[in-house]
Amino acid sequence: MTVITRFAPSPTGYLHLGGARTALFSWLLARQNGGKFVLRIEDTDRDRSTQESVDVILQAMGWLGLDWDEGPFYQTQRMERYRQVVRQLLDEGHAYYCYCSREELDRMREAAKARGEKPKYNGKYRDFAGEPPEGIKPVVRFKNPLQGSVSFEDQVKGRVVIHNSELDDLIIARPDGTPTYNFTVVVDDLDMGITHVVRGDDHLNNTPRQINILRALGSRPPIYCHVPMILGNDGRRLSKRHGAVSVMQYADDGYLPEAVVNYLVRLGWSYGDEEIFSRQDMVKKFSLAAVNSSASVFNPEKLLWLNRHYMQHASTENLAGQLAKHLALKGIAVGQGPDPVDVVGVLLERAQTLAEMAEKAGMFYTDYDAFDEKAAGKNLRPAITAPMRVFRDRLEALEDWRAAAIHALLESVAEQFELKIGKIGQPVRVAVTGGSVSPSIGETIYLMGRQRALAGLDRALKYIEKKAEEFS
Numbered sequence: 001m002t003v004i005t006r007f008a009p010s011p012t013g014y015l016h017l018g019g020a021r022t023a024l025f026s027w028l029l030a031r032q033n034g035g036k037f038v039l040r041i042e043d044t045d046r047d048r049s050t051q052e053s054v055d056v057i058l059q060a061m062g063w064l065g066l067d068w069d070e071g072p073f074y075q076t077q078r079m080e081r082y083r084q085v086v087r088q089l090l091d092e093g094h095a096y097y098c099y100c101s102r103e104e105l106d107r108m109r110e111a112a113k114a115r116g117e118k119p120k121y122n123g124k125y126r127d128f129a130g131e132p133p134e135g136i137k138p139v140v141r142f143k144n145p146l147q148g149s150v151s152f153e154d155q156v157k158g159r160v161v162i163h164n165s166e167l168d169d170l171i172i173a174r175p176d177g178t179p180t181y182n183f184t185v186v187v188d189d190l191d192m193g194i195t196h197v198v199r200g201d202d203h204l205n206n207t208p209r210q211i212n213i214l215r216a217l218g219s220r221p222p223i224y225c226h227v228p229m230i231l232g233n234d235g236r237r238l239s240k241r242h243g244a245v246s247v248m249q250y251a252d253d254g255y256l257p258e259a260v261v262n263y264l265v266r267l268g269w270s271y272g273d274e275e276i277f278s279r280q281d282m283v284k285k286f287s288l289a290a291v292n293s294s295a296s297v298f299n300p301e302k303l304l305w306l307n308r309h310y311m312q313h314a315s316t317e318n319l320a321g322q323l324a325k326h327l328a329l330k331g332i333a334v335g336q337g338p339d340p341v342d343v344v345g346v347l348l349e350r351a352q353t354l355a356e357m358a359e360k361a362g363m364f365y366t367d368y369d370a371f372d373e374k375a376a377g378k379n380l381r382p383a384i385t386a387p388m389r390v391f392r393d394r395l396e397a398l399e400d401w402r403a404a405a406i407h408a409l410l411e412s413v414a415e416q417f418e419l420k421i422g423k424i425g426q427p428v429r430v431a432v433t434g435g436s437v438s439p440s441i442g443e444t445i446y447l448m449g450r451q452r453a454l455a456g457l458d459r460a461l462k463y464i465e466k467k468a469e470e471f472s
């Protein structure tokens with residue numbers, strides 16, 4: 001048997017971490033069995049589905065490297081097929097028209113509640129053979145079995161048993177003929193030959209209904225794997241409140257897809273005490289049976305830790321390319337400053353994400369707006385004017401433009417003026433970057449280039465002069 005799995009997002013928003021994890025588990029199952037992974041867009045809710053959401057979901061799947069073998073199939077393009085299956089169920093006596101009005105259904109519900117029962121459809125038109133009431137466009141309901149129970153062996157949750165008495169006759173087509181959600185899923189899973197349904201456990205309640213419809217269609221149900229949800233650290237369902245939940249937000253925030261994928265696979269699944277999984281590793285070692293049946297808690301620090309790990313193991317060229325993209329997002333073209341490869345070399349130890357790296361690299365590509373007041377007040381004082389001027393002139397003339405040579409120059413000026421290196425280093429840092437934090441002075445000046453460094457030093461010397469005038 002070829003394993004065929006699917007991911008079936010509803011395009012009503014971005015791809016969030018929970019959805020991405022479901023997609024990943026489903027993808028892994030297909031890949032480790034040499035099977036197929038199908039992508040299906042469940043867009044029948046036309047009010048809430050948008051092309052924009054479809055685009056971002058596909059983009060996120062691509063970014064995560066979750067490639068699909070078939071699809072994307074769009075449910076809105078399969079309407080004719082759903083109509084055909086509704087017809088089949090009607091013809092075979094597995095479905096019927098129901099003419100209850102909304103008011104009647106409301107009354108039915110109220111009456112059931114008053115009896116202390118679960119509000120449910122009472123089967124009024126199940127075996128109706130009379131003359132249908134005038135002026136009512138009927139819905140089509142599935143004839144759920146009245147006796148017995150539905151049971152299945154969920155790969156994550158274990159055995160699930162639901163009595164048919166708890167299930168009422170599900171509407172499968174609305175008065176305008178459009179199919180309902182649970183029905184389209186069944187038809188698609190059947191037509192697409194899905195062998196394993198991996199989905200969020202918020203769908204667990206739908207499963208017995210779907211199994212009954214599948215059986216009525218003469219099919220054997222697939223294997224179900226209901227993956228528990230992801231919670232924030234406050235025990236509530238993961239949402240924007242807990243930080244970014246959209247997969248592409250992580251791309252924008254400078255995370256590597258390898259880190260996000262590795263984080264997601266470990267969310268609810270473990271393999272001994274291993275934390276780092278390459279893609280091949282995951283495919284080899286992942287097992288649904290080892291997925292935790294209770295909810296997992298999202299831990300942003302761990303994701304950051306993994307990101308750092310993957311950044312440190314990525315090739316410099318790869319990181320440089322990504323850094324360039326993040327700089328571009330900030331309106332910085334790499335042509336206006338150093339080679340990003342050199343920047344990565346200097347900033348790799350200092351940044352946990354590529355966005356943070358781009359933030360820190362800004363000083364090598366653009367002039368700062370103004371001095372950080374506190375840093376300037378503390379470091380740009382008249383006593384530093386003479387050494388700074390000497391450093392400035394010698395920097396202008398420096399032939400050997402390397403970080404080490406710039407550093408040696410700073411040391412030599414410090415020695416000449418009998419200053420500790422920090423006493424001149426920090427003022428120079430403020431002069432060239434505008435603030436008090438940067439990589440070593442040698443690296444900083446090397447990367448920003450001679451022109452920008454000299455401009456900063458001149459600006460600082462002027463600032464000191466002006467301050468001195470104000471006080472005299």
Ligand code: GLU
Binds near residue numbers: 010200203
């Ligand atoms: N479209 C559903 C969702 O996005 C998934 C349904 C399924 O996997 O069966 O939640």
